[in-house]
Structures are given as structure tokens and as C-alpha cells.
Amino acid sequence: MEKKKEGFGSKIGFVFAAAGSAVGLGNIWRFPYLAAKYGGGIFLLIYLVLAVTFGFSLMITEIAIGRKTGKSVIGAYKDVDKRFAFLGPIAAAVPFIITPYYCVIGGWVLKYLVVFTTGAGKSVADEGDFFTGFIGKWGQPTLFFVIFALLTALVVIFGVQKGIENISKILMPVLLVLIVGIAIYTLTIPGAMSGFKYYVLPNFKGFTLTVFLKTLVAAMGQLFYSMSLAMGIMVTYGSYMRKEDSLESSVRQIEIFDTAVAFLAGMIIVPAVFAFSGGDPAALNKGPSLMFITLPNVFKTMKGGQIVGGLFFFLVVLAALTSAISLLETIVSIVCEKIKVNRVIGTLICLAYVLLVGLTSVFGYSIWSEVKIFGYQFLDFYDFVSNNVIMPVVSLITCVLIGYFVKTKFVEDEVLYGEEKFGAKGLYKVMILAICPICMIVILISNFFLNL
Numbered sequence: 369m370e371k372k373k374e375g376f377g378s379k380i381g382f383v384f385a386a387a388g389s390a391v392g393l394g395n396i397w398r399f400p401y402l403a404a405k406y407g408g409g410i411f412l413l414i415y416l417v418l419a420v421t422f423g424f425s426l427m428i429t430e431i432a433i434g435r436k437t438g439k440s441v442i443g444a445y446k447d448v449d450k451r452f453a454f455l456g457p458i459a460a461a462v463p464f465i466i467t468p469y470y471c472v473i474g475g476w477v478l479k480y481l482v483v484f485t486t487g488a489g490k491s492v493a494d495e496g497d498f499f500t501g502f503i504g505k506w507g508q509p510t511l512f513f514v515i516f517a518l519l520t521a522l523v524v525i526f527g528v529q530k531g532i533e534n535i536s537k538i539l540m541p542v543l544l545v546l547i548v549g550i551a552i553y554t555l556t557i558p559g560a561m562s563g564f565k566y567y568v569l570p571n572f573k574g575f576t577l578t579v580f581l582k583t584l585v586a587a588m589g590q591l592f593y594s595m596s597l598a599m600g601i602m603v604t605y606g607s608y609m610r611k612e613d614s615l616e617s618s619v620r621q622i623e624i625f626d627t628a629v630a631f632l633a634g635m636i637i638v639p640a641v642f643a644f645s646g647g648d649p650a651a652l653n654k655g656p657s658l659m660f661i662t663l664p665n666v667f668k669t670m671k672g673g674q675i676v677g678g679l680f681f682f683l684v685v686l687a688a689l690t691s692a693i694s695l696l697e698t699i700v701s702i703v704c705e706k707i708k709v710n711r712v713i714g715t716l717i718c719l720a721y722v723l724l725v726g727l728t729s730v731f732g733y734s735i736w737s738e739v740k741i742f743g744y745q746f747l748d749f750y751d752f753v754s755n756n757v758i759m760p761v762v763s764l765i766t767c768v769l770i771g772y773f774v775k776t777k778f779v780e781d782e783v784l785y786g787e788e789k790f791g792a793k794g795l796y797k798v799m800i801l802a803i804c805p806i807c808m809i810v811i812l813i814s815n816f817f818l819n820l
């Protein structure tokens with residue numbers, strides 16, 4: 369059963385769809401807590417450098433592979449070079465790991481949306497006891513996780529993506545405006561300015577090789593996650609892209625949009641941590657719970673914060689939903705293809721899988737909090753394995769494939785299709801042939817020494 373390929377009708381449609389997948393919890397929830405934890409300005413600087421070099425090179429490679437082969441991830445690598453057929457399934461494994469826990473966090477955001485819209489937003493603002501109390505018991509997190517997963521599955525089954533896409537086109541800019549507004553407001557809270565400085569000014573005091581490697585590993589993992597790279601998603605999106613649209617400028621636009629949202633989310637959350645805790649290292653190190661603890665505090669001090677908070681969490685739910693849909697969609701199409709079932713059955717199978725595996729993440733923070741895998745709780749473990757292990761492996765092998773087997777000309781030709789020039793060709797070559805692979809090897813090796 370060959371699914372008829374529908375392409376994107378316009379360049380802007382493609383950019384929006386890819387940005388809809390890219391902009392999600394990674395930008396608003398994950399980026400700020402990593403920035404807070406890994407030294408603020410230093411993390412930001414490293415991330416930005418990686419985004420315009422690595423992010424750009426890897427995204428253009430993946431989209432070019434997709435557009436040239438016209439296939440989704442499993443078939444695409446095989447088409448590029450038979451010997452690299454194994455890469456497809458490895459990349460495809462990533463969305464299987466991410467989707468379940470993504471829906472768990474989607475559930476947390478949903479809970480906050482409900483709290484804010486029912487007028488109880490103020491009760492959430494405290495030292496974080498509300499949040500730890502919430503995820504520390506399994507009942508409610510399970511309920512909201514199941515609702516979020518069901519919503520995602522419904523969209524995938526009924527294929528109302530078009531609707532969602534159209535809504536996102538309007539609401540994503542609203543999210544952007546709201547984030548800018550809240551960021552400006554946050555900076556006016558007493559004590560926030562020192563947080564802003566921490567966030568944008570790199571401080572090299574105590575910056576050792578170990579710190580550098582840790583930051584690099586974290587920033588790289590974040591880049592993959594945030595831009596939906598090294599997991600086959602951009603290959604699939606590329607296969608839907610029109611030949612006549614410019615690859616290079618599309619990638620630039622997606623990249624700028626994604627990075628801007630992440631930067632702005634950090635600009636709210638990091639200064640807010642300073643305002644409410646005075647930059648206490650324990651508060652900066654809160655990890656995945658950070659957004660849920662600091663944001664309600666911001667809204668509490670704000671006039672009309674209840675409404676702004678409700679609107680904010682609504683838009684975050686939406687951003688999370690568009691990303692979750694693209695994740696689920698990917699695994700559903702793989703399952704349908706592999707075991708030859710129709711879309712509804714395929715989605716139900718995947719939903720059952722997501723619920724089952726997602727529960728381990730829910731329990732890992734509550735009734736199974738004693739259980740650790742290599743020192744990580746379930747959710748953090750899934751996050752680590754996908755972002756810091758499998759994705760670097762996938763991009764390392766992709767670089768070797770493109771750089772040394774089929775040669776960079778493969779991608780260059782695709783970028784140049786109908787275009788006058790490939791502006792960043794020099795940078796691209798250096799990245800794929802040398803810097804990316806070396807960096808991936810460094811990351812993989814340091815993972816063993818730093819984390820395990």
C-alpha cells in the first residue's frame with residue numbers, strides 16, 4: 369500500500385511545517401533548564417555557534433537526502449548507498465524513544481493549563497512544592513499524560529493536521545509575541561537583571577576542559593532535539609519539499625525561528641530563577657522541573673498573570689502538540705509500512721506502545737523513584753540515550769556517508785538545483801568532512817567518562 373505523497377504547496381508552507389515540528393517543548397522547556405544548569409552565557413554561546421554550523425549543515429544534509437530520494441528515512445539512506453541501509457532503522461528508533469516521554473511532559477503542561485484556566489494559578493507559585501507534589505504521585509500525571517497522548521493520536525488518526533497546521537500558522541506568531549512580552553516583563557522584576565547577565569554574558573571563571581565537554585555534549589544534544597535532527601524526521605519532510613524552492617534559505621529560516629524561540633524562552637526563565645532565588649545554584653540546577661517552578665512565580669507577580677499564564681500554557685500545549693503529532697506520525701508510518709496494517713490500527717498500536725512506555729517515565733518520578741538506570745530516572749534516561757548517544761551516532765555515520773562515500777557533491781547538487789549558488793558551501797564541506805565527525809567522536813567518548 370503505497371501512501372500517495374502529498375507535497376508542500378509552497379515554500380512558506382514547508383518552512384512552517386518544519387518549524388512546527390521543530391518548535392516545541394525542546395525550545396520552551398528543555399533549552400532554558402539546560403542553559404540555567406550549564407553556566408548561562410557559556411551554554412548560549414556554544415549553542416549559537418553549533419546552531420549556525422552543525423545545525424545548518426546537518427539539517428541541509430537531511431532535507432537534501434529526503435528531497436533527492438523522495439523517500440522517508442528507512443528507504444532514503446538505502447537509496448543513497450546500499451551499504452548504509454542500516455542507518456535508516458537506527459535513526460527511526462529515536463522517535464520511538466522520544467514520543468512516550470514527550471507525551472508525559474505534554475501532560476504536565478496540560479495540567480498547568482488547566483490550573484491556570486480554572487483560576488488556581490496563584491496556588492501553583494511557590495518554591496516548587498506544587499510541582500514536586502504533582503509529579504511525585506502517579507495518578508494525576510498519568511491522567512494528563514493519557515489525555516495528551518489521546519489528543520495526539522486523534523489528530524494522527526483523523527488526519528486533521530491541515531487544521532492544526534493552519535491554526536499553528538496563526539498561533540505560533542502569537543506565541544512569539546507573548547514570549548517577547550513576558551520576557552520584557554520578567555526583566556523588570558527586581559533581581560532579574562543579574563539573571564539576564566548570567567544568561568547572555570559568558571563567564572569563563574572556573575571553565576575547565578571537563579566543564580567545556582559537559583557543556584558541549586549538552587548543547588549538541590539540545591541542538592539535535594530542538595531541530596528534530598538525526599532521527600529521520602527532516603529526511604521525511606525533505607521528501608515532501610518542492611524542487612523549485614530554495615533549500616538553503618528554507619533551512620536558514622527554520623533555524624532562525626527555532627533558535628529565536630529557544631533564546632526568548634531562556635530569557636524568561638533564567639532571569640526569573642534569579643529573581644526568585646537570587647541565583648542559588650540549587651535552583652539553577654533544577655533540571656526538567658525548572659519551567660514549571662519559575663514560570664508560575666512570574667505570572668503571580670504580574671497584573672493579570674492568571675490570564676497571561678493561561679494563554680501562555682495554552683500556546684505551549686499547542687506547540688507541544690504539533691511536535692508530538694510529527695513524532696507519532698513518524699512512528700505510525702513506520703509501523704504501518706513494516707507490519708502492513710492500515711493507519712487506524714497502526715495508530716492504535718503505537719498509542720498502546722506510547723502509553724506503556726510513557727508510564728515508566730511517570731512512575732520513574734513517583735512510585736519507582738528508587739529505580740535508576742545508570743544513575744538516571746526513566747525519563748532522563750530516555751532523554752540521555754536518544755539525544756546524547758543515538759543522535760551523535762546517526763549524524764557521525766551520516767557525515768561519513770556524505771563526506772567520504774557519496775561525497776558532498778551529492779548534497780551540493782541538490783542545494784544548487786534551480787539556484788544560482790550555495791552560499792555556505794565552503795563551511796558545509798569543512799563541517800561534514802572534518803569538524804562534525806570529530807566533534808561527534810569527542811561527544812561519544814566524553815559521554816562515557818562524564819556520565820556513565
Ligand code: PHE
Pocket residue numbers: 389390391392393394395466593594595596597599601691692694695
Ligand atoms: N523539536 C521538537 C521540540 O523542540 C521535538 C521533536 C523532536 C519533535 C523530534 C519532533 C521530532 O520540542
